[in-house]
Amino acid sequence: MTSLLSDERQADGLPDDDSNRPLIPSPAGQLTRRAFLAESGTTGIAGILASAPMAASVASAAQADADAAPPSSSMALALRVNGKPHALQVDPRTTLLDLLREQMALPGTKKGCDHGQCGACTVLVNNRRINSCLALALSHDGAEITTIEGLARGSELHPMQAAFVKHDGFQCGYCTSGQICSAVGMLREAEQGAPSHVTADVRRTGPVAPLSDAEIRERMSGNICRCGAYPGIVAAVREVSRMPRAANTRRSRA
Ligand code: FES
Ligand code: FES
Numbered sequence: 001m002t003s004l005l006s007d008e009r010q011a012d013g014l015p016d017d018d019s020n021r022p023l024i025p026s027p028a029g030q031l032t033r034r035a036f037l038a039e040s041g042t043t044g045i046a047g048i049l050a051s052a053p054m055a056a057s058v059a060s061a062a063q064a065d066a067d068a069a070p071p072s073s074s075m076a077l078a079l080r081v082n083g084k085p086h087a088l089q090v091d092p093r094t095t096l097l098d099l100l101r102e103q104m105a106l107p108g109t110k111k112g113c114d115h116g117q118c119g120a121c122t123v124l125v126n127n128r129r130i131n132s133c134l135a136l137a138l139s140h141d142g143a144e145i146t147t148i149e150g151l152a153r154g155s156e157l158h159p160m161q162a163a164f165v166k167h168d169g170f171q172c173g174y175c176t177s178g179q180i181c182s183a184v185g186m187l188r189e190a191e192q193g194a195p196s197h198v199t200a201d202v203r204r205t206g207p208v209a210p211l212s213d214a215e216i217r218e219r220m221s222g223n224i225c226r227c228g229a230y231p232g233i234v235a236a237v238r239e240v241s242r243m244p245r246a247a248n249t250r251r252s253r254a
Helices: 002-011 033-051 055-068 096-103 159-166 176-191 213-219 230-241
Strands: 022-024 075-081 084-090 122-125 128-131 144-146
Touching (some): 084 096
Parallel strands (some): 075 144
């Protein structure tokens, strides 16, 4: 049989069956492809690893992970979320993002990268924008949190929400809640005089206004839109930033 298969492979122009060639050269013996398959079929990959020199280091690494596992006991946490007080019990490892989405049924805040790189998870904490995927919920005990669900007043959209709709500042919408929360927080920062990388005179005090498109792009650069809806996003933020305060008392108030 072996020679027949070998003849067929040669007739097809294929190399000889190499199942008995060493898979991993080893001074203690040669592990062939056939032996590897046979052993993994009977003992599984654990059996292979157990017979390899690395078994001891794998076992010690697993033990180290077990020793390093943080406690799973929950802790008390008090938050005001979208104007309502909440008394919660949370695992100390829970991020603010997971708390909002998984425990408080507020899925408007999105999880994009979960690594602080996309801005999809942006919420307002005490009126400052943060990436909630990078924040432990417990570290904000007593804070006032505003998510996208808390911006509208009933059926009345927040001016930033209305501007995003008006200027088509979104396509799929996945980044949009983060963009809007970020824009609301960003306008407050500009009003308070915080300079950006493109602010011409960083020594100037008072509000940074009017915001140029370059300022808006720079200040919103932590919020990525994979649909490329940036022209609409900039137009929406520009419009709200130039609304008279009397006509837009909610411009920077979450
Ligand atoms: Fe938080 Fe991307 S999910 S920055
Ligand atoms: Fe789709 Fe921004 S609208 S990612």
